[in-house]
Amino acid sequence: MKKKLLVGVALMTSLMLALTGCGGKKGGGPSGNVDENGVTTDEITLTFWHYEDETTINMLAEKFMDKYPNIKVETRVIEDMSSDLSAAAAAGNFPDVFEGTDSDTALANQYWLDISEYFDNDPENDNLMATIKEYGIGCFDTDARYAMPMVYWPSGIFIDRNVINTLNLQMPRTDWTWAEMIQLIKDATVDTGSGMKYFGLGFYNRLDSLYGIAACSPEERALKGEFGFDGTDFDLSYWAVGEQEFSDLKLGGYVAPSQETQEMEDWTGNWDAWFGETGHVAVFSEGFWTYQNLWGLEGYQERFGLDIVPYVTPNVVDEKEHNVISTMYMGGVSTSCKYPYEAYLLLKWMGWGIEGWKERIAIYSDTSITNAAGTPLKNAQMPMPITLDQEVWEGYKALFPQDADHKPFWDDYFASVTRPVPYGWYNIAGYWNFCDQYFNKIGIHDLVDQGKAKAADYVEEATEQANYYHAEAMISYFGPGGYNVLSEEELAKYQAVVDSFAQ
């Protein structure tokens, strides 16, 4: 009798524990206590892992906590996405919200939660840069939204006006075309035989990456990603034209040497020199951050005799508004998050929300605030807003040169970067696997750059490979073994690509 009683008590206790969710993860489950906006009134903690400047993010987190006093935000800088997040998942302390630089890792391991419900019902999201919704950036060719661009840096072409003036060349129009850019690069390559040679182009971003988006009109093919990706499949024939053109420029001597090479030492007498400081390069294909972190620093351009102005990445077709290839760190709410709505609010605040951006601009405008390295925060990896809110943009533009000589260039540039298209690894499933296991492995860039092969020779094979890796990733990430959101037809379509490749 006593034994039965004990068993009964044990059963009741375990049942109660199961029902109340005791022994669960941190913070317990959502209690259902919410305010009129649907935000929890419980005391909770959200973790935010990111790649941005630590000081900026910590200040933004404080502002968020001011707005939501019951939500504590803990931040951490990610050193390496794969290892940090894998270790966190294995240890059971996965962040609630995080930014990632490689979407394949996040999708393969189902790190991101579907936030469509929150995103679609948020009116603020109607005023975003058009391609975010139009191309489903963060949806990865599904109907669900898993991520949003958190950090946006458009690619940029910068021109050193001093070099153009020295060489007696004309400054191009700001809405120039691809052909005009190539011509300027050729015209600005001058070797007088005495003194340092002038190079037409100095590059961080390869021109073939830019060309992949600029290659044709939307009517011909809607290029939504690198390698001629149109949202369904790849066509590397567009890439091949840009690749060959860029390699021909390199082989023709129009491109400045890279840092830490013998060519650089021969040119400048300094192995470590960077072409952006020489005052002998006319056109730069650079990341947007290069201006903010270097050229934009006070006194920097005067020191090296530069006069840098931004230009839009040109398109082959002469049209005012076109897509621009961009660096876009994607961020999302994790699948293990206990408070997904509050996490979504944090995600928006840190990424694209108007309120968050207003706070950012206030922080960036105060140049007395510096990070651990002593750099003013606007010169420390400041991203660009993807909201089109006028007030935000006015504040943002004010952070850049305002003098009559430079302002028009910046205004034109900002007006031209409203249709971002992310690099492949941010928004195309399987892209990283394709690069890792095929494209980079056979070293196509090197082979073409050295004149050992023609880019066109790889088009057919590379297109097949890219389509295969994409289809395989789509099945793996979004099929029954993954998020399971693909329809039967979609699955069959991707399976057909995989099967045809296997044959």
Added chain:
Amino acid sequence: MSKEKKQKKPKIKLGKLEKREARMGYLFVAPWIIGVLLFLLIPLGQSFYYMWFNIRITPLATVYNYVGTQNFTQIWLENPEFPQQLVTYIWQTIVQVPVIVVFALLIAIMLNGKIKCRGFFRLIFFLPVIIVSGPVMNMLVEEGAATIPSMNVQSIVNAFDQFLSHSLAESVGEIFSNMIMTLWYSGVQILIFLSALQKLDPALYEAAKIDGGSNWECFWKITLPTIKPMILLNAVYTVIFLSSNEQNSLINMIESAMFSGTKEKGYGYASAMAWMYAIVITLIVLLFFLLLGSKKDAYDRQIKKVKRAKKKELRMEKRIERRGKRNVKKLEKARKKRKYKTYDGSGDY
């Protein structure tokens, strides 16, 4: 005889002191046992299990998909870097181990001699073991501190290329390009050799000198044979050290595969890599064991042979004895049943 054998030895009850000593013994060994269990046997078993699976660690759960030998085929067929690195590693280890061991032996002999500031020099040679490990070593290598700038490694490689295969020449070149690092790796080996040298009986040298032996002869006839087991120990230690330090590209490759988020890699893939690597390391250790393992001398071998022969003889005697007894019993039985017949058929002897 057999009954005597079966008798169990009487158990001797341990006294209080012995019990306490035994407890203390276990207590001292306990950290090692716990360490082996937690950080060797369990991970070893886990990795053996993992290598047959594709493992995805999602924030909600760890998903195991059985893939059989797919991880292995993928490594060999789709990851050309692994076999390449493995071959380079094998060459480098086979070439580097003798260099390090010989260098350590020479330094140990020098440090064992009567020189001024001997303690200081010993400290100098052991210091890298303490300081240059982990991230410090990585930073030094990145700064080029592991190389001798004035040494033209390429011409050394070219020279070796003429009579060695290219991969072997590259491995030799690698040693020269990391010469300083190789010397840094010798600290522990020097220490082991020093302790062995200090235990050598000076009377042996005295006797050899009286018989007119030179230093050179003493080294080859006394020093080297006596410390031979230490050479094997150092060789094995060096193989293990070279195979598991942070500069080893295979270790880095396994680590990056382990934390890779791509769907093909992860814990399962890394475990398969690690097991294959472990087998290769074992084979290299075995190779050095075969080369340096001490063989017993002729006298020992002869004694063993005689002992074996005696044992065999004893076994034969016993067998004959057993057979004889058995036959006697059989004969007795047959006689009782009157089935036994003599050659003439009378049944009488």
